[in-house]
Amino acid sequence: MKSLSEEMRRDSSIFFITADMGINLVESIQDEFPDRFLNVGIAEQNAIGVAAGLAESGFHPWVYTISNFLVHRCFEQVRNDVALHQLPITLFGTSSGFDNAPLGPTHHIVDDWGMIAGLPNATVYAPATVEFASTLVHRLRGARGLSYLRVAKGAISFPSSSDDALLVGDLRETRRPLVLSYGGVGGRLLEHHDQLAGVNLLILNRLVELPPLAVDALNVEPPWVVVVEDHFSRTGLAAQVALFLAQNGLRTRLLPIAPRYFDTVVGSTASELDARHGLDARTVAAAVDSLVLGHHGAVRQ
């Protein structure tokens, strides 16, 4: 919010809309920019429509609320009023995956960015580290289309992590399995990367388009790519990676690790539900070990 305020001082086209979310976060923007702040109330469809009208009048609106409301509640507005008209609108979604674990499945955000990624010319960011998140405002300067920021709670700090993708490992070691992840789950894998010995760990901050480093990491044709995500794989990164592998004739095998259903069991924390769905470093490490031992099918020689 601080960097957004700084950008609003610099760029008078930014208009901030909240659907009545962001207590103790948005008030300073309201105070400083009363002509460019609007709380539309709990009315997400209207938030997007109003943003479209503002964008057609020359503004670059940022629409802020919890990611599930921002994407699912008003997807037709996002599709018709924003993407179809190629308007410069940024969807600032707070929470991702199981961030709201104890609140139940209506607040689990496991099927959001895949919907946005299905729209032409959309850009999707899922910052894994605070260092990258702090660059987002500047990256969106002059954006000409729809951008979706999938911002996890409690992002970790990791040095030198302000690029689109962050590699722990060495791509010259082409026989290593590649573990690919992003956002909050990616950040937690990054925190525990010591548990993932013998792999190349690549954490993405941007999902659409795939960052060049991700393209490089796939093009070396590792024996396995393990995609770990807090999003259904059918519309998630695993699907993107599968398309990339097939289009480029790569013989890498794919293991998606992702939730497969809406989880109605209460979890106290995101980490707890991550572990239930196999997204934690320990379970991922065990899955990788199984690959190496051939339990998930013979590793290509």
Add this chain to the structure above:
Amino acid sequence: MTGSSTEVEERCRRIRTRVLERLHAATASHLGTNMSMVEILAAIYTVTDVARISVGASDRDRVVISKGHSAAATYAALEEFGILSTKLMDTYHQSGSLLAGHVSHGVPGVEHSTGALGHGLSVALGMAIAQRSLRQDGRVFCVCGDGEMQEGSVWEALLLWRHLGLSNLVLLVDHNRISSITRTHDVIAMDPPATRFEGLGFIAQTVDGHDVEEIIAAILAALVGDRPTVIVCETVKGKGVSFAEHEPIWHYRSLTDELLVTALKDVAGGMVL
């Protein structure tokens, strides 16, 4: 402002005639809803600064047709007021044309593509908020159908609009009493609609939606009012075409050669105008 009543009637006849010709040429549907809003469109474009709309001035008046299936009438009105060329209008609904069966922002004079209902008023409200923030003098006009008022998103926009109190936005509701397959009263009764808007704190004016002068007077009053105004335009679906008036099927049916002749005669003869 509008010219003599004869000139206004002639203008509306020309728009109706063009709608009939183009719908027939393209075997397109939506005759009923196009016919019901001809006078509403004539009134709006009489009030707006058409020259500034034509050149796309940033502080222009903005017209958002939320009932996007009235594309033929909208395009015919844009043609009548010199915003859309006759050459382009002649391509309506034809393969390769930009003029689809729902209004499209690719067409000169169209602010926003609609077709899925319940979108236009939010967008129009965003434009009105932008005019306020930018201290511009433009006005925003939005046309919704009465069936469209069943969409929840419309009420989200109404609530915020009333809260903000903006009077640079005017909503006109085409109250033709028929939605998609049947009469609105039999689906979700909202009669009289003005009471719904008054209940939210709006000024609600109910006018004869086929009287251009009356609609214009309501618009001008709305723009100087101290509260937001909704204008309920009492209209007839299929207005001016003897076999289509009040008939839900003319939301879907297209004109045969024989029916076109009858319809053109009805409109030329001023059957019920």
